[in-house]
Amino acid sequence: SQTIHQWPATLVQPVGSPLSLECTVEGTSNPNLYWYRQAAGRGLQLLFYSVGIGQISSEVPQNLSASRPQDRQFILSSKKLLLSDSGFYLCAWARTVMDSPLHFGNGTRLTVT
Amino acid sequence: QQPVQSPQAVILREGEDAVINCSSSKALYSVHWYRQKHGEAPVFLMILLKGGEQKGHEKISASFNEKKQQSSLYLTASQLSYSGTYFCGISNAGGTSYGKLTFGQGTILTVHP
Numbered sequence: 001s002q003t004i005h006q007w008p009a010t011l012v013q014p015v016g017s018p019l020s021l022e023c024t025v026e027g028t029s030n031p032n033l034y035w036y037r038q039a040a041g042r043g044l045q046l047l048f049y050s051v052g053i054g055q056i057s058s059e060v061p062q063n064l065s066a067s068r069p070q071d072r073q074f075i076l077s078s079k080k081l082l083l084s085d086s087g088f089y090l091c092a093w094a095r096t097v098m099d100s101p102l103h104f105g106n107g108t109r110l111t112v113t
Numbered sequence: 114q115q116p117v118q119s120p121q122a123v124i125l126r127e128g129e130d131a132v133i134n135c136s137s138s139k140a141l142y143s144v145h146w147y148r149q150k151h152g153e154a155p156v157f158l159m160i161l162l163k164g165g166e167q168k169g170h171e172k173i174s175a176s177f178n179e180k181k182q183q184s185s186l187y188l189t190a191s192q193l194s195y196s197g198t199y200f201c202g203i204s205n206a207g208g209t210s211y212g213k214l215t216f217g218q219g220t221i222l223t224v225h226p
Binding site for chain 1: 115143145147153154155156157160162200202204213214215216217218219
């Protein structure tokens with residue numbers, strides 16, 4: 001069966017510090033990978049998606065970047081965090097077939113102070 | 114464009130029914146429904162595809178009205194475990210959409226004993 005791991009679960013970082021969140025998927029190959037952000041009490045906003053190694057598409061201009069160094073690894077980064085980067089970050093994967101459901105990781109709650 | 118969910122919140126007693134609507138300003142290709150418990154990741158419920166489909170999942174079912182560009186989620190004989198925030202995620206294009214979903218703002222469902 002497929003599993004998705006995301007860490008850390010919580011993170012408190014000062015403004016201006018770097019960020020690295022990691023996500024790995026097991027039990028499947030060549031998945032589509034996604035980073036979503038959820039502000040408190042809000043919906044899910046797609047930040048990045050990837051259909052293959054080294055292929056990253058950004059959905060919104062922002063202070064963040066993503067990389068996919070291996071087939072089942074997806075990393076969200078920032079060189080300098082802003083207060084507005086606080087939120088609940090969710091990694092998700094889906095099969096590369098049309099209309100496959102998203103399977104989310106447990107999320108990382110990031111607080112920028 | 115973000116779909117609009119209604120109502121924003123609903124409170125039920127165990128055993129009561131509820132309907133959550135998801136409306137799009139553009140033609141819909143597919144609609145996904147997810148439920149999120151507080152502090153947890155969203156969990157997939159079902160997908161509906163263009164074609165006016167209706168699906169069921171135990172006491173939770175959904176419909177897709179292509180003409181109205183709307184989907185509705187029906188929860189019957191609600192249980193305490195149904196409490197959470199329900200999100201619809203829409204795709205306005207099939208094929209190359211790569212599973213990119215635009216999510217509504219969520220509907221908070223609370224079921225009391």
